[in-house]
Amino acid sequence: MEKLGINPLLIGVQIINFGLLLFLLKKVLYKPVLKAIAEREQKLKDIEAEKEKVQKESQATTEERAEILESARNERNKIISEAKKEAEEEKKSAAQKANAKAKAILEKADEEVQARKNAQEGEFKKRVVEAASVLTKKVLSDTLTSKDKEDITNSLIVKLRKVGVQ
């Protein structure tokens, strides 16, 4: 081996040296690096977990927001629908009230017109009858002779016989 340039002692020392180096590397460098890598991996896992959690929360929030929006939309539609319905009923009621009021006004106007008409007719009738009465009286006074008047008076006095005891 010496002819080949190989020194077994040197090889042994080199092996020991290498083992020692390995031991030192393992103790001093390898473990902390592994630990750092593990910690980094753990951190990445934590971050990933956190990310998933946040994503889930975000998803939940989005869904919740959608639900709230949907609910608000439904509520808004319901309120609008009810408001429209109330407005329609109010409009209908107002129209009915207006119609009733108009009807009452018309009826009152009709009654007033009828009352005026009746009053005018009554007045006209009264005037006609008054005129007819005056005219009749005048005609009778002018046309009846004294003999006629006496005869009428006689017949009226005769009627007294039929009048009962007062």
Next chain:
Amino acid sequence: MKNDSKIEVISATVLSESQVSELEESLKRIFSISDLTLDFSVDTGLIAGVIIKNGSKVIDLSLDGKLGEIKNYILNG
């Protein structure tokens, strides 16, 4: 029957004796008076006939009164 009473008689024309007599008989019976006094007056506005007044009691037998009754009937139904 009362003994004496004064009754007002308003006529359209002056009444004849027979008319007065007829009136007296009827009025005695109607008012139950044995001896009555008639107070005559003339109102040509009555046209014909007589109005008899005994206190608050009035018997209208005039043509004017009949016209008034017809007028009231037409006006009041």
